[in-house]
Amino acid sequence: MTLIELNLLPLLDRTEKAEGHSPTAIARPDLIDIVAARPDFRSALYQFLIGLLQTTFAPEDEDEWLEYWESPPDENALKAAFAPWRDAFVLDGDGPAFMQDLDLPNGEEKPIASLLIDAPGDKTIRDNLDFFNKRDRVEAMCPACAAIALYALQINAPSGGVGHRVSLRGGGPLTCLLVPSAIDGTPPSLWHRLWLNVLPRNKIAQLNGSCTGQARSDILPWLAPTRTSERKDGQTTPDDAHPLQAYWSMPRRIRLDWTRVRAGHCDICGIASERLLTGYRTRNYGINYLGWEHPLTPYYHDPKDKELPLSMKGQKGGIGYRHWLGLVMGNADRQPESARVVRHYLTEKRDLLPPGPEPRLWVSGYDMDNMKARCWYDATLPVHSPPGGRENEFRHHVRDLLDVAVEAAKLLSGHVKKAWADRPGDLKDEPAIGQSFWQASETTFYRALDALTLPEGLEPVPLASTQRAWLRAVRKTALDLFDDWVTGEYEKDWDIERTVRARADLAKWLNAAKPMRAMWKFVNEQLKEPA
Structure with missing residues (x-):
């Protein structure tokens, strides 16, 4: 046989x-x-x-x-x-x-x-x-x-x-x-x-x-x-x-x-x-x-x-756009570097094929806890190539978008816990809070990615417009999710004063945290618009 x-x-x-x-x-x-x-x-x-x-x-x-x-x-x-x-x-x-x-x-x-x-x-x-x-x-x-x-x-x-x-x-x-x-x-x-x-x-x-x-x-x-x-x-x-x-x-x-x-x-x-x-x-x-x-x-x-x-292994929370850069193009520091078949497509095969829609990347694998399989993950990500061969520049700006998202997810999780308790450090981590941000902002990220891949997408003014739209969307998504987590079905011992204070603090840091502040600086220089 x-x-x-x-x-x-x-x-x-x-x-x-x-x-x-x-x-x-x-x-x-x-x-x-x-x-x-x-x-x-x-x-x-x-x-x-x-x-x-x-x-x-x-x-x-x-x-x-x-x-x-x-x-x-x-x-x-x-x-x-x-x-x-x-x-x-x-x-x-x-x-x-x-x-x-x-x-x-x-x-x-x-x-x-x-x-x-x-x-x-x-x-x-x-x-x-x-x-x-x-x-x-x-x-x-x-x-x-x-x-x-x-x-x-x-x-x-x-x-x-x-x-x-x-x-x-x-x-x-x-x-x-x-x-x-x-x-x-x-x-x-x-x-x-x-x-x-x-x-x-x-x-x-x-x-x-x-x-x-x-x-x-x-x-x-x-x-x-x-x-x-x-x-x-x-x-x-x-x-x-x-x-x-x-x-x-x-x-x-x-x-x-x-x-x-x-x-x-x-x-x-x-x-x-x-x-x-x-x-x-x-x-x-x-x-x-x-x-x-x-x-x-x-x-x-x-x-x-x-x-x-x-x-790279399967991990809690699955595969999403936060992994896009490493899986498709690879990070500049090779942390991680994309699979060889993906790199070969981007550097060799893509130029051989007639113009048409880019392929997609199918990512699959087990999330293992030693010998125990916790979950099987299947995800499909879009493949984009930088305009005009500006690979390093494109990778840098995608990394900036992701840094803003990482910071926003972290801020959302921390401030929801501040709204939930006077001693938020005593609460167990709630991974679903951060995961809700990644899911809610996925479509917006890929829309920003589409804008960056346009022929003029990396020029200063179009780039600043893309970044401004991303900053505003991230801010709105995080604040809307904060409201859901602290006043919806997930609410703990609700305290209105503690909640208002936590939300105001979150709103502040969604503009003032380091990745957001750096991006707003560039946006303001190009578009002459305050945050």
Whole structure:
């Protein structure tokens, strides 16, 4: 059973009909998207297909990439490209098996549900704390769902106890994929969704390390005995494997148990199967990756280059416009730097493509608390490019807008607490207050971003007009939300004098705080208008 031929892909066509297809069908023009039973499965399937294309069908350079963008390959071309790799993607059997340890004669037996990152752990079940993700909901998976769950675990693996290694990107990394925009209401094909995130071969060598090994096991680690990590110095660095292993990392030692299968319906997708998997075996001390960078993930870089890059993770409050600059363009201090596929689009691919709507950035990933999945986040952000190549200037002014928003959210939270109590420092933090500001001001931010990307958007007078509109909108949003929080359904022990005093103080600092004061100074110089 090879995944190259297995109909593991639930693909949506232009009539909105979803059917299972094999990977060789992905260039068909009538197919437009992946639909999956779980959102983390959808993200994993996109990454699987991008990795497959990157490994077997990567263009030589940007010119060849553009040729396949304009004229996608047919199904026979993909079959020919995938054929030499067919046996490397076998899911069952006694030999090499997809994402599974080559030699795992024994190990701890686990229920198949434990492949799911959000499944309750043993201690959670023992303590009877599985309130939201209940035990025993998933007892059997079809081979396709088991393969997807296994891949999703390996590429996102959180900490799992002693020797159970995290993914190459760390636990709960964010994945950033470019999504082409619809043209005249026509959605892009699945091929274009995937191909926009494939890098030319001449860029792959720049990804990680200096390993030039051409053995397939240097790319697909399950084809050789696992580089185990019992020793403290047992790390696998970019110099120890091919750069493409970033797409196929395998930190967990797992072997699906085909001796415990049964017939029935898959608890994930509901499809009937004669070979439902109910368990697997695992051992600790799998591959311990160190110092890698994944092309689909943004990273924080140490300004002094003394520490290894740190991948950006899912976090409380989700993904929103406060992360826009780092995820799309990267901050000037590389805190963070955007994913390599995003940077390559902005610097190379964008100029190759005909004028049209910019793609959007799909960001997804788990928010992990050590081994516990708190939430799965999915967000879509617009992609903008600076006018006339004025990238640094554009980035600087976007950073100014965000600094004003950060300060306003902080001021709102602090002054709501001042209205709630005489001793606000004694109150617990209320993250929902700040989050309400970010949600309420999102549309206004993107409107300001649109203005900055106009040809004249960075000229002094238009820039000042954009900043003035932003300052006024931020002020109004913060004050309106203050009123909601202190006099609406959220009110605590309401004291009118304390509330009036807190609101007046908030109104003052929404103009006088450092980021606002600096921006108003520029606005006043250009527009001759007092704050």
